[in-house]
Amino acid sequence: MTDARPDGAPSVPPARRVVVAVRGAVQGVGFRPFVHRLATSLGLSGVVRNRGDGAQFEVEGRADVVAAFLRRWRDEVPPRAAVLDVTVADVAPTGATGFAIAASDAPSEATAVVLADGATCDACLAEVLDPADRRHRHPFASCTQCGPRFSIVTGLPYDRARTTMAAFPLCPACRAEYDDPRDRRFHAQPLACPACGPTLSWRDADGRVLADGAAALAAAVAALRGGAIVAAKGLGGFHLLCDARSEAAVARLRVRKAREEKPFALLVRDLDAARALVEVPAAAAAALRSPVAPIVLLPRRPDADVAPAVAPGNPRLGVMLPATPLHHLLARDVEPPLVATSGNRSDEPICWRDDEALVRLAGVADAFLGHDRPVARPVDDAVLAVDARGPFTLRRARGLAPMPVRLAAPVPCVLALGGHLKGTVALSVGDQVVLSQHLGDLETPEALDAFDAAVRDLLALHRAEPVAVAHDLHPDYGSTRWLDGLARRDEPFARALAATPRVGVQHHPAHVAAALAEHRVAGRVLGFAWDGAGLGLDGTTWGGEAFVGDAARVDRVATLRPFPLPGGDAAARDPRRALLGVRFPAHGRAAADEPAVATLPPAQRDGLVAALERGVGCPIASSVGRLFDAAAAAMGFHRRAAYEGQAATWLEHLADPAATGALPLPVACGPSGTLVLEGAVLVEAVLDAARRGAPAGIIAMQFHRALVEALVTVARTVGEPRVVLTGGCFQNRLLRDLSREALEAAGHDVVLPRDVPCNDGGVALGQVVVAAARLAGGR
Numbered sequence: 001m002t003d004a005r006p007d008g009a010p011s012v013p014p015a016r017r018v019v020v021a022v023r024g025a026v027q028g029v030g031f032r033p034f035v036h037r038l039a040t041s042l043g044l045s046g047v048v049r050n051r052g053d054g055a056q057f058e059v060e061g062r063a064d065v066v067a068a069f070l071r072r073w074r075d076e077v078p079p080r081a082a083v084l085d086v087t088v089a090d091v092a093p094t095g096a097t098g099f100a101i102a103a104s105d106a107p108s109e110a111t112a113v114v115l116a117d118g119a120t121c122d123a124c125l126a127e128v129l130d131p132a133d134r135r136h137r138h139p140f141a142s143c144t145q146c147g148p149r150f151s152i153v154t155g156l157p158y159d160r161a162r163t164t165m166a167a168f169p170l171c172p173a174c175r176a177e178y179d180d181p182r183d184r185r186f187h188a189q190p191l192a193c194p195a196c197g198p199t200l201s202w203r204d205a206d207g208r209v210l211a212d213g214a215a216a217l218a219a220a221v222a223a224l225r226g227g228a229i230v231a232a233k234g235l236g237g238f239h240l241l242c243d244a245r246s247e248a249a250v251a252r253l254r255v256r257k258a259r260e261e262k263p264f265a266l267l268v269r270d271l272d273a274a275r276a277l278v279e280v281p282a283a284a285a286a287a288l289r290s291p292v293a294p295i296v297l298l299p300r301r302p303d304a305d306v307a308p309a310v311a312p313g314n315p316r317l318g319v320m321l322p323a324t325p326l327h328h329l330l331a332r333d334v335e336p337p338l339v340a341t342s343g344n345r346s347d348e349p350i351c352w353r354d355d356e357a358l359v360r361l362a363g364v365a366d367a368f369l370g371h372d373r374p375v376a377r378p379v380d381d382a383v384l385a386v387d388a389r390g391p392f393t394l395r396r397a398r399g400l401a402p403m404p405v406r407l408a409a410p411v412p413c414v415l416a417l418g419g420h421l422k423g424t425v426a427l428s429v430g431d432q433v434v435l436s437q438h439l440g441d442l443e444t445p446e447a448l449d450a451f452d453a454a455v456r457d458l459l460a461l462h463r464a465e466p467v468a469v470a471h472d473l474h475p476d477y478g479s480t481r482w483l484d485g486l487a488r489r490d491e492p493f494a495r496a497l498a499a500t501p502r503v504g505v506q507h508h509p510a511h512v513a514a515a516l517a518e519h520r521v522a523g524r525v526l527g528f529a530w531d532g533a534g535l536g537l538d539g540t541t542w543g544g545e546a547f548v549g550d551a552a553r554v555d556r557v558a559t560l561r562p563f564p565l566p567g568g569d570a571a572a573r574d575p576r577r578a579l580l581g582v583r584f585p586a587h588g589r590a591a592a593d594e595p596a597v598a599t600l601p602p603a604q605r606d607g608l609v610a611a612l613e614r615g616v617g618c619p620i621a622s623s624v625g626r627l628f629d630a631a632a633a634a635m636g637f638h639r640r641a642a643y644e645g646q647a648a649t650w651l652e653h654l655a656d657p658a659a660t661g662a663l664p665l666p667v668a669c670g671p672s673g674t675l676v677l678e679g680a681v682l683v684e685a686v687l688d689a690a691r692r693g694a695p696a697g698i699i700a701m702q703f704h705r706a707l708v709e710a711l712v713t714v715a716r717t718v719g720e721p722r723v724v725l726t727g728g729c730f731q732n733r734l735l736r737d738l739s740r741e742a743l744e745a746a747g748h749d750v751v752l753p754r755d756v757p758c759n760d761g762g763v764a765l766g767q768v769v770v771a772a773a774r775l776a777g778g779r
Contacts, residue, residue: 030144236379238343442478507534543623656697
């Protein structure tokens with residue numbers, strides 16, 4: 001009941017005003033409209049605005065109603081919002097009425113979370129497909145819950161004026177939606193319609209505009225149905241599209257793109273179309289339909305109606321659903337599945353500007369479907385795989401980047417440059433690490449230019465001045481060479497960064513630290529880092545390591561016995577070289593007589609033997625990745641690999657899951673107490689089994705189980721309860737699942753990267769964490 005005053009009149013409930021500061025992913029998700037609607041529905045007054053670190057709102061009204069608001073808003077935030085921190089402070093009521101969305105603050109620091117791009121939501125898609133809707137077949141429909149974010153933002157806080165949509169004034173109808181608190185497009189910054197939004201264009205191979213708008217889309221559909229290769233501009237750059245059922249079109253794309261055998265991704269109209277091509281478990285279906293709309297690698301159906309050249313000899317296909325209204329319309333109008341591969345030539349970054357695409361994709365694309373909404377930065381498609389526990393990330397890009405990884409506590413501002421393959425860069429901002437989108441391999445001048453632009457963009461977007469630059473120890477990595485070259489540039493940015501203290505971080509502890517950061521694990525762990533290559537502290541090539549420690553310090557406790565790699569990096573592309581190198585210490589010149597090695601050209605084989613005998617051009621490596629290659633060669637992969645990891649992937653797919661037992665892989669104790677995995681013994685066992693005529697599927701499975709048993713032996717010997725499994729070898733779903741199951745059965749708590757790639761795409765995150773720990777410890 002209401003309290004009464006002494007004169008009998010009801011008393012007025014006390015007023016209360018609170019200021020709430022919110023940090024997290026609250027810009028670009030409809031957060032301000034949500035606060036506006038909730039507050040006004042409760043009769044509260046106040047204001048909400050974006051800030052450089054998130055959002056802030058003030059609400060005022062009866063104290064009990066304000067309390068109800070504070071209870072409700074955390075539970076009812078928009079689906080894509082992620083609240084990290086909240087502070088609530090009471091201030092004196094002002095008596096003001098009404099609730100407003102105010103202009104954003106623009107502080108000197110920009111620590112707000114930049115939202116990733118989101119795939120078209122169901123509501124927007126329904127409008128695009130509705131002939132009666134004013135956005136019928138509009139290629140750029142979006143709202144507060146979907147559409148471009150990271151690919152269009154040019155500054156923080158996130159407002160239309162700081163996006164590439166600033167050049168498109170709203171028409172009266174869109175302005176009404178933008179201003180209406182009841183509308184789902186209330187303050188939706190990418191808002192547009194056919195009357196005021198971007199426009200499609202259709203250009204021939206010479207860049208001449210032949211059509212625009214709906215006619216451009218119709219021309220693209222006709223070209224794709226006719227077997228053409230079309231470069232189509234998406235959220236973060238161009239795709240190269242063609243009919244996935246046409247062997248001629250796909251083969252032509254392979255020749256033009258210079259992509260021999262690496263599988264192409266497929267774009268399908270919906271989940272039913274995906275199920276016609278691949279097996280789709282529930283977890284994969286959820287990932288495909290999520291706002292990320294990633295490429296998901298899934299088992300191919302025997303009756304999948306796609307050309308053999310899409311994924312030669314591969315039992316898996318990468319499929320994705322459309323991420324934009326434009327791609328929805330293309331997929332529906334063309335009908336068959338489309339190859340949708342990155343708009344680039346092999347080893348180059350994705351094309352993201354229309355004029356750039358006309359030059360770099362000349363001779364690749366037959367025509368170009370572009371539009372006049374600028375892309376602020378290139379963002380490729382994300383790629384996921386699925387293990388027994390659900391999806392895990394192989395390429396962190398559209399839909400995932402640049403969502404930050406939150407640390408346990410704030411750290412100094414560190415810029416990290418990653419490695420050489422699967423490049424990313426990272427920046428610590430308070431207690432978050434912003435990990436960039438996938439940048440590709442740093443093999444070409446174009447790739448290094450894109451890397452340079454990404455570093456500048458990351459620092460500018462967050463107005464950051466790092467106190468340290470973390471980098472890999474390998475002097476020949478593109479990222480390290482880029483850093484070394486800054487001193488030779490006469491410009492303020494380069495001079496400032498060149499003068500910033502450097503922190504060299506060994507490759508494999510960085511892998512482990514990235515996994516620790518993702519899962520916010522503190523304290524000692526046993527961390528396995530198995531991959532292809534990384535420069536070790538002793539000057540050799542590491543890649544089969546185990547460490548004990550934390551982010552600040554690790555000690556190597558186990559390794560694969562090192563072996564020479566004839567030809568160095570060339571061995572990563574020819575598994576026969578790895579087989580020769582693994583066997584040479586025990587067999588000498590006779591190792592070249594093994595039938596698999598004998599398939600090398602005689603002059604080349606003789607030259608490699610001579611190099612091994614002299615110890616020239618044969619770096620010493622403890623790489624599990626190369627051990628996979630050697631085993632693949634021993635089992636019949638007698639050729640040069642067409643892409644990174646092909647031989648190891650072939651071996652994974654060859655394995656018979658029903659096979660039991662394991663081949664021998666002894667674990668010895670080295671002279672310094674370090675445990676040593678005798679990989680050469682395992683390779684000899686593979687060869688012996690193959691000579692005896694054992695089924696290839698059984699040998700491949702027993703090879704995997706041998707690695708798992710050795711891993712468990714190391715874990716049992718070391719005795720740490722928590723075990724991290726990371727590095728590119730753990731992209732292998734079979735190795736990943738078998739290792740986790742065996743370690744858990746042995747009583748260990750297993751940490752596996754999931755949201756951050758276990759491959760080199762996660763190294764930059766680990767570099768930040770290691771460098772920050774060293775800075776904190778004075779090292």
